[in-house]
Amino acid sequence: MALFQATDITRRFAGVVAVDGVSLQVDEGEILGLMGPNGSGKTTFINCVSGVDQANSGRVMFDGSDITKMKPFRVAERGIGRTFQNLRLFENMTTTENVMCGGHLRQNTGLIGALLPSRSRQQRNAEERERAVALLREVGLEDRIDQYATDLSYGQTKRLELARALNIEPRLLLLDEPTAGMNDRQAAEILGLVRRIQRDRGIAMIVIEHNVPALVWLADRIAVLEAGQVLVEDEPEIVARHPDVIRAYLGEEALEE
Amino acid sequence: MTAAQQTTHAEPARGPVERWLPAGAAIAFLVAFPFVADGYLLHVANISLIFILLAIGQNIITGYTGMLSLGHAAFYGVGAYTSALLTLRLGVSWPVAFLASGVVASIVGMLIALPCLRVRTDFLSLITIAFAQMFFVVANGWMDLTRGPMGLTGIPRISIGSWVAHNDMAYYAVFACIVVVTYVAVQRILNSSIGRAWEMVRDDEVGALSLGVDVTYYKVLSFGVGTFLAGLAGSMFAHYIRFLSPDAFLLLESLIIMQMAILGGLASLPGSVLGAILLISIPEALRSSEPLLITYRPGLAGALLVAMMIWRPQGILGRTRATPPIVRQISDTLRRLVGARPVANP
Amino acid sequence: MAYVIEQLINGLAVGSVYALIAVGYSMVYSILYLINFAHGDVITFGAFTALTMLVIGVPIPVALFLACVLGAALGMTVERIAYRPVRYANRIVPMISALGAGLVIASTAQAIWGPEVHAFPQVIPRWSFELFGQLIPFQPLIIIAIAVVLVAIATVLLDYTRLGRATKCVCQDIHAAQLMGIPINTIVPLVYAIGGFLGVAGAILYVTYFNAVYIQMGLLATFKAWSAAMLGGVGNFHGAFVGGLLLGIAEAFSVVVVGSAFKDGVSLVFIVLILLLKPDGLFGERTTARS
Numbered sequence: 001m002a003l004f005q006a007t008d009i010t011r012r013f014a015g016v017v018a019v020d021g022v023s024l025q026v027d028e029g030e031i032l033g034l035m036g037p038n039g040s041g042k043t044t045f046i047n048c049v050s051g052v053d054q055a056n057s058g059r060v061m062f063d064g065s066d067i068t069k070m071k072p073f074r075v076a077e078r079g080i081g082r083t084f085q086n087l088r089l090f091e092n093m094t095t096t097e098n099v100m101c102g103g104h105l106r107q108n109t110g111l112i113g114a115l116l117p118s119r120s121r122q123q124r125n126a127e128e129r130e131r132a133v134a135l136l137r138e139v140g141l142e143d144r145i146d147q148y149a150t151d152l153s154y155g156q157t158k159r160l161e162l163a164r165a166l167n168i169e170p171r172l173l174l175l176d177e178p179t180a181g182m183n184d185r186q187a188a189e190i191l192g193l194v195r196r197i198q199r200d201r202g203i204a205m206i207v208i209e210h211n212v213p214a215l216v217w218l219a220d221r222i223a224v225l226e227a228g229q230v231l232v233e234d235e236p237e238i239v240a241r242h243p244d245v246i247r248a249y250l251g252e253e254a255l256e257e
Numbered sequence: 258m259t260a261a262q263q264t265t266h267a268e269p270a271r272g273p274v275e276r277w278l279p280a281g282a283a284i285a286f287l288v289a290f291p292f293v294a295d296g297y298l299l300h301v302a303n304i305s306l307i308f309i310l311l312a313i314g315q316n317i318i319t320g321y322t323g324m325l326s327l328g329h330a331a332f333y334g335v336g337a338y339t340s341a342l343l344t345l346r347l348g349v350s351w352p353v354a355f356l357a358s359g360v361v362a363s364i365v366g367m368l369i370a371l372p373c374l375r376v377r378t379d380f381l382s383l384i385t386i387a388f389a390q391m392f393f394v395v396a397n398g399w400m401d402l403t404r405g406p407m408g409l410t411g412i413p414r415i416s417i418g419s420w421v422a423h424n425d426m427a428y429y430a431v432f433a434c435i436v437v438v439t440y441v442a443v444q445r446i447l448n449s450s451i452g453r454a455w456e457m458v459r460d461d462e463v464g465a466l467s468l469g470v471d472v473t474y475y476k477v478l479s480f481g482v483g484t485f486l487a488g489l490a491g492s493m494f495a496h497y498i499r500f501l502s503p504d505a506f507l508l509l510e511s512l513i514i515m516q517m518a519i520l521g522g523l524a525s526l527p528g529s530v531l532g533a534i535l536l537i538s539i540p541e542a543l544r545s546s547e548p549l550l551i552t553y554r555p556g557l558a559g560a561l562l563v564a565m566m567i568w569r570p571q572g573i574l575g576r577t578r579a580t581p582p583i584v585r586q587i588s589d590t591l592r593r594l595v596g597a598r599p600v601a602n603p
Numbered sequence: 604m605a606y607v608i609e610q611l612i613n614g615l616a617v618g619s620v621y622a623l624i625a626v627g628y629s630m631v632y633s634i635l636y637l638i639n640f641a642h643g644d645v646i647t648f649g650a651f652t653a654l655t656m657l658v659i660g661v662p663i664p665v666a667l668f669l670a671c672v673l674g675a676a677l678g679m680t681v682e683r684i685a686y687r688p689v690r691y692a693n694r695i696v697p698m699i700s701a702l703g704a705g706l707v708i709a710s711t712a713q714a715i716w717g718p719e720v721h722a723f724p725q726v727i728p729r730w731s732f733e734l735f736g737q738l739i740p741f742q743p744l745i746i747i748a749i750a751v752v753l754v755a756i757a758t759v760l761l762d763y764t765r766l767g768r769a770t771k772c773v774c775q776d777i778h779a780a781q782l783m784g785i786p787i788n789t790i791v792p793l794v795y796a797i798g799g800f801l802g803v804a805g806a807i808l809y810v811t812y813f814n815a816v817y818i819q820m821g822l823l824a825t826f827k828a829w830s831a832a833m834l835g836g837v838g839n840f841h842g843a844f845v846g847g848l849l850l851g852i853a854e855a856f857s858v859v860v861v862g863s864a865f866k867d868g869v870s871l872v873f874i875v876l877i878l879l880l881k882p883d884g885l886f887g888e889r890t891t892a893r894s
Contacts, residue, residue, distance in 0.1 A: 052463060076469035088464030090457055091693070092524070101457050105469040107450035111478070114449035115442055121449075168468055323695050327702075372875060376882035380874070382638055382698065383829055386822075387871045459693070508822075512706070519699060556710020562703025566696050567688045 001064070003028045003204050004049075004080075004172050009058035011044050018044040019055070020228035026172060029202040033209060033219030033236065041228040042208045043085055046174050050082050051075040062172065077105060081170030083161045085177045085208075089149045095160055096146050099132035102167025135163040139193060155186045159193070166197065175207045179214075187211065191218050216240050279527075287433050291426055299425045305537045306432040307493050312517035312529035313443055314486030319515070320523030321452065322479035323459030324378055326370075328385030329514045331392040332484040334506030336362040336491025338396065338403060341412045341501050351416050355492045362488025367481045374476040389508055396503035408502030415496045428497055435493065439486065444526060446482065455479050456524070509555065516558050519565060522572030532572070609740065610855040616743030616812065618831070618851020619750035622844040623805030625828040625835075626757070627678070627798025633774045633838025634794060635690065637697045641681050641705040642802060643821025643828075648708055649674035649803030650723075650810050650820075651716050657724050667726065671803045677708070678799025679792045687788070705821070713818050720817040723810040746808050753804055754844055757797060761840065770794060774838060823867065830870035833877045836884025846884070 002025040011019040019041040026032045034042050047053035049060050051072035060068045067075055081102075090098050107128060109121065136145055139159040144152060149160060158178055165173060178194060179187035191214050198205060209215045215222060216236040223233040224245050232242050239245055291299060311333055318326045336358035343349040343357055373384045396403050403409060415422040415431055422428050446452055454475045457465035462472050495501055517536045522528025543550050550557070565572065624646060631639045653670035657663065685704040689696045730741040761767035766789075773780045773790045781787050809824065810816040831850045835842025854869045877884065 050467065052466065071471075072463070072466035073469050073471050076467055082467050084464070084467075088461045088467070090460035090464065092460055093456065097453070101453060101465075102468050104450060104454060104457070107453075109449050109451070111446070111451065111482075114446045114451050117445075164468070319695065323693060325695055325698050372878045376878055379632075379636060379638060379694070379698075380829075380833075380878065382640075383826070383874060384878075387826065387874065391868075391871070459695075512702075515699075515702075523695075553710050553714065555706045556714075559703040559706025559710065563685045563700050563707070566685075566692075566700035566703065570689070570692065570696050 002026060003030075003063060004206075005061045006045075006049050007059045007061075009045060009048055009055045009060070011041075011048050011053065011055045017228050019048065021058075022225065022228070022230055024206075024223055024230070024233070026204045026206060028171075029198070029204055030221065031198055031205045031207060031219045033207055033215040033222040034225065035209060035212065035215055035222065036225035036231070040225040042225055043176055044228075045225070046082065046176050046206065046208065049075075050080060050174055076168055076170075079169070079171040080174065081165035081168045081172070082174035083158075083165050083176060083178060085180055087157055087161055089157060089161060089164075091150055094146050094148055095136060095141060095144050095152065096129065096132045098149050098160055099135050099163045099167050100128050102135075102164040103128050103131065105168060132163075132167065135167055136160075138166075138197070139163045140189075155182055155190070158182075158190060162190075162193070162197075166201075166203075170203060172204045172206070175205060177208050177210070179209060179211070187214065194218065212240055212245075284437070287437070291429050296425060299429055301538055301541050303425060303428050303432055303497060305534050306429075306436050307490050307497070308514070308517060308533040308537055309436050309530050310439060310486050310490040310493070311514045312521065312533040313439065313526065314483040314490070315514050316518040316521075316523065316526070316529045317443065317447075317455070317486070318479055318483035319518055320525070320529075321447065321459065322455040322476060324374075324476060324480065325382040326385045326480070326483070327382050327508065327511050327515065328387075328389040328392075329483075329487055330506045330508070330510035331385070331389035332362045332366050332487035333491045333494070333510070333514075334392055334396065334503070335365050336488030337495040337501055337506070338409075338491070339488065340492035341409050341495040342402070344413050344496070345409065345411070351413070351492075351496060355489065358492035358495075359485040359488040362491065363481045363485035366484030366487075367477050370480045371477055374480065375473055378476065385511075386508060389506070389511060393503050393507065396506075403501075403503070406502060406504070408500055410500050412495050412499040412501065414499070415493075432493060432497075435489070439489070440526065440530075443482075443486075447526070451475070451478065459524075512555070512558070516562065519562065519572055523570065525572065528572050605738065606859075609738075610859060611852065612740065612743045612747075614852035614855030615848055616746040616851070617809075617854065618848040619747050619844070620805045620808045620812065620847070621824075621827045621831040621850055622847025623750055623753060623801045623808070624824050625832040625843040625847055626754075626840065627795075627802040628825075628828050629832040629835075629837050629843045630774060630794050630798055630840070632832075634777055634791065635686070635697065636694055637686065637701060638829075639795075639798070640698070640701040640825070641685070641708060642678070642798065643825040644705040644708040644712070645674055645677045645681065645799055645821075646802040646806035646824065647816075647818065647821040648677060648712050649799070650806040650816050651712055651721075653803075653807050654721060654723060654810075654816055655716075657726070663726050667804075667807055670807060671800045674799035674803030674806075675796040676799070678795035678802075681708075682792050682795040687791075690791075709818055709821065716818075718818060720815050723814055723816050725814070726807070726811055742812070746812060749804070749808065753801055754841075757801065758840070760797075766790070766793065826867075826874070827870045830873045833874060834885055836886050839884060839886055842884055842886045845886070 004026040006025070007023045009019050009022045010017065022041070022045055024032065034045070036042055044053065048055040051067070051070050051074065054069070058068070059066065062078055062080060065078070067078060090101060093101070107124065133145055136142060139162055141156060141159055141163065144156060149157065152160060162175070162178065175194065179190050182190065191209070194205070194207065195218055197203065207215070207218065209218070219236050221233065222236050222239040224231040224239060231244055232239050234242075290302060294302065311329060315326070315329050318324050339361045340354040340358040343354040344351060349357070369384060369388050370381060373381050397405050399405070415428065422431060454465065454470050457468070457470055458472050458475050465472055513536060517532035518529055519532070520535060521530065521532025540551060540554065627642045627646075628639055631637055631642070649670045652673050653666055656666035656669060661669070681704045685700045686697050689700050727742045727745045731738050732741060733739070761770060769780070769785045770790050770793060772783070772785055773787065777787065806824065810820075827850060831847035832843045834846030834849055835844065850870060850873060853873070854866050857869045858866055
């Protein structure tokens with residue numbers, strides 16, 4: 001049985017059907033690439049399955065349990081982490097604190113626990129800090145430890161968000177355009193990092209990405225959305241040669257000119 | 258922005274001296290103060306101690322969790338009336354009434370705020386002002402219970418067992434202890450996962466949700482703790498002044514508490530202490546010599562608020578940096594997006 | 604029956620005034636998620652200015668129009684000084700700035716006109732006429748007519764001009780609008796100007812109807828206007844108008860049913876009920892956070 005299975009997800013906004021009966025599944029440790037033109041419903045799909053938005057109909061199963069109507073924080077508790085297309089970092093915290101926030105579910109003490117003096121808590125705090133520093137090193141931010149998140153370059157903030165999402169120890173990671181707004185070299189670095197993380201940790205992922213060759217290199221399987229529906233879903237090489245995909249992408253390029 | 262802010266480490270390693278020196282100095286000052294101050298100064302100090310609690314409560318709600326509550330004085334009033342009525346009508350002892358006033362204010366606060374915090378936190382400001390108006394109408398109109406505008410008189414002095422606080426010095430000792438204990442407790446909460454969750458909620462709710470933070474729970478908890486402190490402060494006030502009337506808890510008072518939290522520094526505990534001391538003592542000092550300043554105090558305070566939000570939103574001692582980096586980042590992002598793709602993905 | 608009709612007309616008149624005031628709150632909130640606390644004080648200031656001009660003998664239409672223009676200018680000034688520098692900061696920052704700006708305007712008004720309640724000249728006569736054997740008051744009908752005309756003009760401006768359509772775009776998504784090259788720094792002040800103009804018009808009708816103008820009325824107006832805006836769905840221009848009318852009627856009949864002491868509580872009850880039951884208003888779409 002698949003780790004993650006979304007069945008027939010539909011989301012309408014004021015008459016527009018943004019996601020129209022999309023069914024997708026991800027196996028343990030697999031990377032599913034998600035592509036499609038702007039407005040094809042990729043982000044809306046991610047929002048619906050992570051609880052940020054509520055689908056009008058459909059069902060989401062994760063690790064054998066139904067998470068369809070769950071609030072986003074419950075979805076995170078179950079082990080689904082995510083990043084956002086337009087970054088959602090904590091602006092008034094340092095890089096290390098941002099990553100430590102990812103450990104919230106492990107550190108939860110409750111009000112009474114917080115008031116009582118406790119050595120072990122101090123020690124746990126130190127451990128969490130070390131963990132965060134290790135994660136910052138893993139994503140290549142070793143020279144940015146303890147600096148304010150807002151002092152980072154754009155590419156670095158994307159890495160920081162990735163490290164933060166990793167700190168909840170997800171079994172499935174949803175990456176919404178991790179390379180948006182980057183040049184080719186930066187984008188290649190980030191995707192290389194994503195690949196390495198997947199190999200080292202065996203986390204399943206859904207990655208939204210526009211660059212077709214990059215996604216073919218990264219993903220185990222690719223699904224293409226168009227106008228809210230799954231156009232094709234197959235092995236990367238097959239998807240890349242699919243005439244509908246070529247047409248859809250030429251169409252988008254024509255739009256850009 | 259200064260060069261120092263660009264690259265400084267937010268929390269430099271601190272040795273035991275750096276950590277304990279400010280605390281030691283503060284305690285030494287608290288202990289020494291009554292021996293050098295005259296009776297009037299001691300009175301100002303007692304009022305300041307009450308307002309330190311109020312400012313800290315407001316700061317938890319507004320500075321740490323990012324919710325605008327404009328009815329803090331009403332929860333202060335709920336605490337004051339609870340404590341006064343419990344001791345006057347039911348003969349409850351002060352320590353019990355003191356804790357009860359915190360609990361009652363907190364429960365009322367959470368019930369008032371819950372519907373709003375679930376859906377539209379922005380509207381908390383409206384809801385809290387509305388609650389303050391309702392509180393005034395009830396306190397003013399329920400003659401049998403509160404004696405309305407005539408006020409409650411003869412509220413007993415603070416007493417613990419057989420010991421009674423007979424003069425301002427005794428009140429000072431009790432108030433100082435309460436404030437120190439509260440300060441340490443709040444510090445602990447802020448350093449725990451709760452404090453960090455509050456700051457996550459303030460900076461980005463959706464980001465916090467994606468990390469497993471139950472945003473509504475932490476908002477309600479923050480409001481509950483903040484109004485608990487307001488209730489405690491109300492009890493202190495009621496048994497110190499020993500007279501209560503509804504007009505001590507109007508919107509203007511809420512705005513002053515808000516100004517204390519902002520002036521000292523949003524998301525800074527020492528800032529709240531400083532803000533409360535400054536905004537109690539400065540008007541006291543100017544009351545007789547500059548009456549016009551007092552008349553137009555709201556306007557002056559308003560101008561100060563606007564100026565601070567623009568140039569120093571983090572207040573005098575605050576660490577929160579709310580404006581410049583965000584503006585820079587948004588404009589950078591927009592520029593990149595424009596370069597990369599003509600239309601943003603919905 | 605006659606009493607019911609009279610209450611209905613009064614309710615509609617007061618409600619249409621709430622709607623005019625609500626526009627300034629509702630549009631600003633839909634763009635910036637900012638509760639424009641200064642709006643109540645801006646319109647109070649405008650009403651006082653109208654009073655002074657009438658007292659020194661400026662012709663009525665000129666005085667009222669100039670006061671509305673002043674409201675527009677004041678709204679734009681507040682935006683320029685207090686909001687624009689903090690537009691993209693944490694949401695709480697502009698709200699505190701708005702609160703501060705409101706305090707400054709209220710204090711200035713108090714310095715000029717004093718804290719007492721002033722009577723307002725009857726710019727619309729209080730006649731009545733007979734229709735089908737019923738005595739119909741004249742003033743509320745004129746108030747409704749003026750409000751409808753103003754809202755109609757604003758609707759035409761918003762729906763049929765380039766600038767108006769751009770404004771609607773900005774209301775939906777300020778960032779996307781910016782990306783499409785819409786000049787935000789023209790549109791946002793314009794929204795404050797429209798809000799200020801209609802708000803002062805509403806405030807003048809309000810003080811005419813109740814024959815009193817005073818410093819604190821901004822706060823009361825704020826609640827009623829917000830209640831109206833939330834009933835219709837915040838950001839929904841016509842929703843606010845319908846919401847205002849509903850609130851006005853509800854208030855009028857609350858006087859009949861439970862007595863006038865609780866009239867001002869109706870708006871509060873509405874706000875709480877909407878938050879509990881239908882947070883996006885009676886005509887609102889369910890919206891979600893964008894990510």
